[in-house]
Amino acid sequence: MKVTYTNLLSRKILLSFLVLIIILAIAALFVRDSIAQKLAATAGLSHQIELDQSRPQQVLLLLHQAEDLFQASLLDSDSHKGEVYKYKLSRAFAQVDTLLKTSFDTVKLPAAQRLQIHSWYAQKLQLSEKLLEVKHRFDSLLVINGQYHKMERANTVSNKPDQQYNMGKLKKKGFFARIKAAIKDTNAYAEPAGGKPGRGHKTIDPATQRELANNNKAFASKFKLLQQTNLELRDLQKQLIGLNTQIINELEQLMDDLKQLNYNITDSFRSIALHSYSEATLLLNKLYLGALLLVLIFATMLIVFVIKLDRSEVLLRNENDRAVIIAQQKMDLLLHMTHEIRNPLTAIKGFLFIFSKTELSPRQSDMLTSIRSSSDMLLHTLNDTLDAAKMESSELQIHETPFKPSEVLKEVAESMEFSAAKKKLDLIYHFKGDETVVLSGDSFRLKQVMVNLLSNAIKYTKTGNITIDAVLLNTDNETKLNVEITDTGDGVSVEQQASLFSKYYQANSARGNVGTGLGLYICKQLIELQKGNISARSELGVGSTFSFTIPYKVDEAGEVSSV
Numbered sequence: 001m002k003v004t005y006t007n008l009l010s011r012k013i014l015l016s017f018l019v020l021i022i023i024l025a026i027a028a029l030f031v032r033d034s035i036a037q038k039l040a041a042t043a044g045l046s047h048q049i050e051l052d053q054s055r056p057q058q059v060l061l062l063l064h065q066a067e068d069l070f071q072a073s074l075l076d077s078d079s080h081k082g083e084v085y086k087y088k089l090s091r092a093f094a095q096v097d098t099l100l101k102t103s104f105d106t107v108k109l110p111a112a113q114r115l116q117i118h119s120w121y122a123q124k125l126q127l128s129e130k131l132l133e134v135k136h137r138f139d140s141l142l143v144i145n146g147q148y149h150k151m152e153r154a155n156t157v158s159n160k161p162d163q164q165y166n167m168g169k170l171k172k173k174g175f176f177a178r179i180k181a182a183i184k185d186t187n188a189y190a191e192p193a194g195g196k197p198g199r200g201h202k203t204i205d206p207a208t209q210r211e212l213a214n215n216n217k218a219f220a221s222k223f224k225l226l227q228q229t230n231l232e233l234r235d236l237q238k239q240l241i242g243l244n245t246q247i248i249n250e251l252e253q254l255m256d257d258l259k260q261l262n263y264n265i266t267d268s269f270r271s272i273a274l275h276s277y278s279e280a281t282l283l284l285n286k287l288y289l290g291a292l293l294l295v296l297i298f299a300t301m302l303i304v305f306v307i308k309l310d311r312s313e314v315l316l317r318n319e320n321d322r323a324v325i326i327a328q329q330k331m332d333l334l335l336h337m338t339h340e341i342r343n344p345l346t347a348i349k350g351f352l353f354i355f356s357k358t359e360l361s362p363r364q365s366d367m368l369t370s371i372r373s374s375s376d377m378l379l380h381t382l383n384d385t386l387d388a389a390k391m392e393s394s395e396l397q398i399h400e401t402p403f404k405p406s407e408v409l410k411e412v413a414e415s416m417e418f419s420a421a422k423k424k425l426d427l428i429y430h431f432k433g434d435e436t437v438v439l440s441g442d443s444f445r446l447k448q449v450m451v452n453l454l455s456n457a458i459k460y461t462k463t464g465n466i467t468i469d470a471v472l473l474n475t476d477n478e479t480k481l482n483v484e485i486t487d488t489g490d491g492v493s494v495e496q497q498a499s500l501f502s503k504y505y506q507a508n509s510a511r512g513n514v515g516t517g518l519g520l521y522i523c524k525q526l527i528e529l530q531k532g533n534i535s536a537r538s539e540l541g542v543g544s545t546f547s548f549t550i551p552y553k554v555d556e557a558g559e560v561s562s563v
Helices: 006-048 054-075 079-101 111-184 206-356 362-392 405-422 443-459 519-529
Strands: 401-403 426-432 439-441 465-474 479-487 533-539 543-554
Touching: 006 206, 206 362, 362 519, 401 405, 401 443, 405 426, 405 443, 405 465, 443 465, 443 479, 443 519, 443 543, 519 533, 519 543
Parallel strands: 426 465
Antiparallel strands: 401 439, 439 543, 465 479, 479 543, 533 543
């Protein structure tokens, strides 16, 4: 079965999640912009809708008030009521004209709605023309009303002085006539019929009779004129009533038509606003559905990823168990081979040592030396391989025994001095500290670290020297051994220094230096097992310095065991 790698799946699910987030963000921005525009248009339309429907009612109220004032002005000659009537009717005309001139912004409306609104505006224009005609009638009403009041005032002024004059004249004539009649013993009363004066009646003189006749003629003439004026006033009053009724009726009809138009326009705008709101809600619902769909898709992918991850984990565990078993088998085989090779190799080294004690020719001595060198190298390789295998299986242990660090380091330096001399290199050893102190630790592992570091220094140094600087630092609880090994070899680049302590790594393997690449790795593992640390400093063409520090405890007994 093919193994599905979790790295690839994780990358796919991460990319899918990022794509989901980007799509949702873009969709949210688009929907937000669209909804903002629709809500702004809806707010504009709602602002344009005339919610206050009291203005037409106010106009009708003004018309009724004007009608009452008109009736009152006909019954009473008070000019103030007529002026208030004109004012009320003028206000009604002005408010109707304002209602007719009210317009709305139709730029953002659909084409069909714009055409409908424009048709209603055309009807408003027709109503405006009707209003203009009614205004002309109102002007005619004002002219007739002015004539009516002018005639009424003229009639009133002309009648009052004549009546007062005539009555005063009659009264004065009658008074003197009575005095004259009393003095002259005459009577101012007319005789009764038949020429015989009756009881209680007096005879009227001719002058008085002539005056009375003249007065009767004047009164008859005035009365006839008054009747004619009253007839004209009645005709004017009928015209006023007719014109007023016609104006009021037409204005009320105009108001009814105007209210209907305003109701139509208001309903149209309200339906448009509701439609815009419905579109915004629908768009928002689509966004929610789209987001839900994407989340469901992502959740499905995540479930698939989890299922595949579980399968991959099971496969990985199985492969890991199989790899561990195979590695253990290889390690067991390696350990077995190492032990099997070391035993014959030890015997070969023993025989070589015995041969070296016999008399040999120079040719034989050189060959024996070469064999011993190869066997030593093979044994060193086997030991490194065995130690690395033990480290992998955590079987390598540190054994603490008393030792003097100065003696151990000096012994290692002396043993490696011959190898350095063969390459004409100087091996310089310095120790700083108490040479008699006895420490508790694994001296064999210290020797192994020193041998590995010195072997590398000798291997990669062509000319110059190798210096060992050892310092013993005493603290309250422990003693630290700090060792620096400096060579004048080729050096290591900065890029390679990070991998120096890795397993099977050789910085200069391309230059013909052979080996397993386990030396520095084993040194690092051994030092860290003893709670120490190791580091390297190097410069190409100048050399390298390897330094390590291992903490030890001072042995109170002070007795050194033989290693």
